[in-house]
Amino acid sequence: MFAAVAVALFVTFALALIRAISGPTVFDRVLSLNVIGTKTILLIAVLGFATDRYDFIDIALVYAVLNLIGTIAVLRYLVGDKERS
Amino acid sequence: METLLMIGLLAALGALAVAIAFMDDLLVVTMLSGIFSFTCCAIFVLFDAPDVAFTEACVGAGVSTVLTLAAIRLTGRREKRVGRRASAVGLLVSTVCGLALVYGTLELPRFGDPAAPANLHVAPHYLNESAAEMGIPNVITSVLGAYRGYDTMGETVVVFTAALGVLLLLGGSQSRPLHRGDAPARADRDVILRSVATLFVPMTLFLAPYVQFHGAYSPGGGFQAGAILGGALILYGLVFGIDRLNRLVPERVLQVIAALGVLTYGGTGLVTLALGRNFLDYDALSAGPTGQQIGLTAIELGVFMTVTCVMTLLFQRFASRRSEP
Structure with missing residues (x-):
């Protein structure tokens, strides 16, 4: 069960990674950064449940709380960039 | 799998x-x-x-x-853009370095090898005795804080020194005029972002002390808690503007607390010296695991103060600087 979920998550991760590397626009990459963040959170949580290590949840929790900071910073940068030019 | x-x-x-x-x-x-x-x-x-x-x-x-x-x-x-020649030299240097590193790994013991030197020297003592000597389940915390307390103190000083370097390079303790991206006129924009941040910042503020004090039982400790609290303050600054962050936590206060954190760490060592034991030997504070726990709490508090303030300071100093035209 957990193995199937982990494989599915990894496939999603890989697809988002392809989008992140190939682009072409910055917004594709912002989205894929966010998707990969979410997939990592889920992957860590699944690994924690699969191996009975519940303290992995703490790591997932930190990502869940802090993940949006990077995205907001990138978008803020783009807004500033646009207003400057 | x-x-x-x-x-x-x-x-x-x-x-x-x-x-x-x-x-x-x-x-x-x-x-x-x-x-x-x-x-x-x-x-x-x-x-x-x-x-x-x-x-x-x-x-x-x-x-x-x-x-x-x-x-x-x-x-x-x-x-x-760099010239073709410069990039050819760069490629050559990094290829040679990479090959040297790969060559170096050939001699390393295999992953998880029980006969590896790293697993024979002090590691068995840490793993077997930590629970009795420290009275806490997370061995990593006792290694970082007590057994290898010197190293962690060095790391804290490195973090502090990095902040000093940035502050000296980017100069001027007064915050400069806002760059256009953060104009106060934003107040009526970003409604969703503001609402989300209003929910998220307090949650993150709760998470930081949990990570700090639960570090004895699960992954976590001063450094991580400091990075989380610093992240929360940075989020606040990103959403509500650097000006409000500067008013909430003025740079001067952060500088003092960052220095106090290093002082707390080093001071714990000096106290143990004054009590007649070695530097950072927490047995001086109280016998058995209690002394160790007092010492660990003190130094983790120092690390927490320094890391939080350094993260926030770096962000403030970068963000309040007017960008180059």
Whole structure:
């Protein structure tokens, strides 16, 4: 069960990674950064449940709380960039 | 299943590294580095190193992307083109270094080898005696804080020194005029962002002390808690404007607390010296595990103060600087 979920998550991760590397626009990459963040959170949580290590949840929790900071910073940068030019 | 996942994640790391090397848009490079950090974290979890993964999560998720972006805002988004000759030399040097590193790994013991020197010297003592000597279940915390207390003190001083370097380079303790991106006229924009941040900042503020004080039982401790609290303050600054962050926590206060953190750490060592034991030998504070726990709490508090203030200071100093035309 957990193995199937982990494989599915990894496939999603890989697809988002392809989008992140190939682009072409910055917004594709912002989205894929966010998707990969979410997939990592889920992957860590699944690994924690699969191996009975519940303290992995703490790591997932930190990502869940802090993940949006990077995205907001990138978008803020783009807004500033646009207003400057 | 874990082996397959590991192969997949390592392949992703390789692909990302090549992609980062070829990109010349630094904004894209920053985002790809963020993904690199996520992948590393997943790999650390697979290697069963939750404490390392936790640190990667705390620093990689919030602080590092923000600080890189802030630096790019000052320097420009495009990588400078270098001549063909310079890049050929660079390629040669990095290929030679890479081959030397690969050659070096041939002599290393295999992963998890019980006969490896790292697993024979002091590690058995840490693993077998930590519970009795420290009275806490998380061996990593007792290694970082007590057995290898010197090293952690060095790391705290390094963090503090990095902040000093940035403050001296970017100069001027007064905050400069706002750059256009953060104009107060934004107040009626970004309604969703503001509402989300109003919910998220307090939650993060709760998470930091949990990570700080639960570090004895689960991954966490002063450094991670500091990075989380710093991340919360940075989020506040990003959403509500650097001006409000400066009013909430003035740079001068942060500078003093950052220095006090290092002082708390070193001071704990001096107290144990004054009580007639070795530097950072917590047995001086009280016999048995109690003394160790008092010492650990004190130094983790010092690390927490320094890391929180340094993260926030760096962001403030970068963000309040007017970007180059």
